[in-house]
Amino acid sequence: MASSRVTHVADSTSQLLASYEALPYEGDAIPATNPDSVAAMARLRGLHPPDVAHSSVLDLGCSTGGNIISMALVLPESTFVGVDLSPSHIQSARRTAAALGLSNVRFEALSITDVSEHLGSFDYIISHGVYSWVPPQVQRALLRVCKRNLAPNGIAYVSYNTYPGWNLRGIIREMLLLHDRPELSATERVTRGRELVQFMATTIPDSERIYSALLREEFALLSGLRDSYFLHEELEAENRPVYFREFIARANEEGLRYISEAAPSSWDVQLTNEIRARMRSWAKDDVSYEQYLDFLRGRSFRRTLLCHDGVHVDEEVSPEPIKAMYLSARSRNEKAGPGEPPGSELFRTPDGVAVTMNHPVVIAALHALVDARPTRLSFFDLLDQTRARLAGRNGEITPDLLADMMLRCALVTLIKLHTVPAACATTLSERPRVSELARLQVSHGEYVTSLTNQNLELDAVARLVVANADGTCSHDDFVRLCRAALARGELNSKGKSPPASEQLPAAVSAAIEHLFVGGLFVG
16 A cells, blocks of 8 residues: 555656656746745744845745745855756756856755755745645645754745635636647647637637636636746646645644735735624634635635744734834835825836825825835835925824834735845946846846846847846947847837837836836846
8 A cells, every 4th residue: 555655656756747847847036935025024923034134045846946046146145955856947947056156056856755854954945836736745745844944933935726716727727637638748738728728718608607707817817827837737737726724734733833924915904894803703713714814805826934833923913023124115106096085196016906095104105115216225214214205294203103004005015025125226327237147037038037036027128228238338329239129120029019210219218217126237
């Protein structure tokens, strides 16, 4: 019996390895996994996580290493280890690290089941996009590593697919698996799957309103994803969603306890007090309360933070730790819509969250953060700037008031909290220079990773700027390069016509501003 289980695990591992070797999963930056972000969320719950600038980080399932390489670049006093089952992933990661001259990151081709205490102890352990896609034995091994290899005050990050949302998404997956032909190449399998979803989404009659709407929504989601994501999310043999309460029970069995999610959800925060009170009356503890939230929103994915079971975790987030943090803007301000009170302003995030604010202190603070981009302001710098913008009200703007307001803004994702200052250029040079990582990425990928661990999608003008931003080119030089590329027919962006020659100076200015605000330039 034991022998058959070992054989099953070996077979599952071999299939998984073959799939990732056939179509490697791109190793982009995953902002929520950044130790800076993880530490900030843990502090809000009263924990005292390790100093991010001098920490050790383990990435379980690191893919081609892009995520921790971008971290290693801006945290030179920290050390990083990436583990992945795929030798080709590891080889790619090692090549990139070597090209960048990084000595604080290393990569190991290793199954999670083979990770032992000999690998070392780590302040932060991250595992994104692994747990739901491996057999139960590997899931248990992953949680054991999070316990055994985690420093006493360390934090682990694990992402996974969740029910009830995946009950709906699973319908599409089952359809795709039935339609799949594993003997085809990875690219052919993805093309075949996309064709099926598109056909179903556009063919099911409108009389089947709910089913039709589900398929169309899923088609809209999948059509915007890269082939590697489509293959490994929808067509893998292993995809095991869990209920949140089940995942936490498994973590508890291994000696781990729940802290919070790695990033706040604006949806959860905007629930009324009446709704919260009703669910609290049903819930026997925080875990069951979170499970009710998942039922209410149909949640399909979680990014959970864990710590050792002996560590104290506050039940509620507190604004007090924000006074020792840095803050940055995640939103832009717009005019409020008709019917809003005078003085109101709308702030909108890149992912579509829109919140109308009418308190002058909040508006002044958000403007200060927006104007400071890409700089992160320390809390007390923000306090000074907010007071300066509201001259005559200085005595009213106390640290406690501003911390409470900024906590509320963070919970609706208008701002981001940090434990370290930004590593990118905070003033714009006449001859800007991007990181070596970005120049390496722009030659072969659709995205580049900023020095704030963000993925930036570039149009053709911005790509040309990045490729040549080595500290020697001015704005006019970039315009000349763009005109030459336009003449050669090489300035086409996906789905867009290239700008006319007379539009290029403005297009270059906009590209430089986009890259600067995005944190791509080196100081």
